[in-house]
Amino acid sequence: MTEHATAAQLNALSDRLKAAQRAIIDTAAISGAMPTDTAVRKVADLEGMIAAVDVLLQEIHDRR
Helix, strand or coil: CCCCCCHHHHHHHHHHHHHHHHHHHHHHHHHCCCCCHHHHHHHHHHHHHHHHHHHHHHHHHHHC
């Protein structure tokens, strides 16, 4: 059987993902230049992962 992450573990992961996303956005804003295509893709990838974690957290919440 597959082991599942706890709500606390998912919340911690969400915090790390959001911090990484924020760091990329802050760097782009501070530089005053357009973010690179790589940075834009990374922000989008992180957003997708954050959304996926949110879905899992909602599933845990709905089971309670």
